[in-house]
Amino acid sequence: MSMRSPTMSVLPPVRKDRIIPQFPHCFREDAALHIERDFNPKVKAACQEQRTGTVGFKIAKVIVVGDLAVGKTCLINRFCKDAFDKNYKATIGVDFEMERFEVLGVPFSLQLWDTAGQERFKCIASTYYRAAQVVIIVFDVTDIASLEHSRQWLEDALRENDPTAVQLFLVGTKKDLSSPAQYSQIERDALQVAQEMRAEYWTLSSLTGENVKEFFFRVASLAFETNVLAELEKSGSRQIGNIVRIQSNSSHLSKKRKQPACCQ
Numbered sequence: 001m002s003m004r005s006p007t008m009s010v011l012p013p014v015r016k017d018r019i020i021p022q023f024p025h026c027f028r029e030d031a032a033l034h035i036e037r038d039f040n041p042k043v044k045a046a047c048q049e050q051r052t053g054t055v056g057f058k059i060a061k062v063i064v065v066g067d068l069a070v071g072k073t074c075l076i077n078r079f080c081k082d083a084f085d086k087n088y089k090a091t092i093g094v095d096f097e098m099e100r101f102e103v104l105g106v107p108f109s110l111q112l113w114d115t116a117g118q119e120r121f122k123c124i125a126s127t128y129y130r131a132a133q134v135v136i137i138v139f140d141v142t143d144i145a146s147l148e149h150s151r152q153w154l155e156d157a158l159r160e161n162d163p164t165a166v167q168l169f170l171v172g173t174k175k176d177l178s179s180p181a182q183y184s185q186i187e188r189d190a191l192q193v194a195q196e197m198r199a200e201y202w203t204l205s206s207l208t209g210e211n212v213k214e215f216f217f218r219v220a221s222l223a224f225e226t227n228v229l230a231e232l233e234k235s236g237s238r239q240i241g242n243i244v245r246i247q248s249n250s251s252h253l254s255k256k257r258k259q260p261a262c263c264q
């Protein structure tokens, strides 16, 4: 805790609308990373007892990939700046935004990397894919080709990362532009792609803001939960290691006091 107070005094408090007191639910239970209705009980207990270790200082890297003009930049801008630009300005290479949250009372940050979808910038952008904890693959719900290309985006993103460690989301944007009939048709295909990829599926609109905050709260919460569980596992094994070492040392001392421990 001694490390925590100086950090808290330097940083301004987390914005009120970035406080996550409850577990945000998935969008569709048939394409979710998990369908629990609440945070893992171990995670809740750890937060309550302030046993979250270094998680409060960590920044989870999130990369946002997908075809050109599907709406990656607009999605990030809607959430981070509450702004929407109807004019298309291609991202050149990459941009990033930091978002600070407070989950169950613990500070937690996401670093959102907005990458270029245009082919000619792809090789610059892909050098930033490394060490991502979360991969968000974006497609446009009015453009089936952008959904078909999502598999290729996944392959490119996973080439630079440990596939077993990445949390994956498939997100359909521009919901406002599609009629209910059009939408339900593409949703069927999108759910299938999400299930195959083991991605969590969402749809939203950066123009109206529908589901945007809900989606990022879900991303932050799942990334946070994973990090706390990893931290608990680490500190658990460290404790067991210490106990074993202390016990074996003391038994050496009592039985064969003159021999150094390394010769046993």
Ligand SMILES: Nc1nc2c(ncn2[C@@H]2O[C@H](COP(=O)(O)OP(=O)(O)OP(=O)(O)O)[C@@H](O)[C@H]2O)c(=O)[nH]1
Binding pocket: 066, 067, 068, 069, 070, 071, 072, 073, 074, 075, 085, 086, 087, 088, 089, 090, 091, 092, 115, 116, 117, 118, 173, 174, 175, 176, 177, 204, 205, 206, 207, 208
């Ligand atoms: N109606 C509507 N238009 C959107 C939405 N999201 C994005 N757009 C429009 O789609 C176009 C492309 O959006 P961007 O966010 O720049 O696309 P991008 O995926 O970042 O494109 P690259 O940077 O080239 O990869 C812009 O003209 C946006 O105004 C949405 O939810 N609804």
Ligand SMILES: [Mg+2]
Binding pocket: 072, 073, 074, 089, 090, 091, 114, 115, 116, 117
């Ligand atoms: Mg962009």
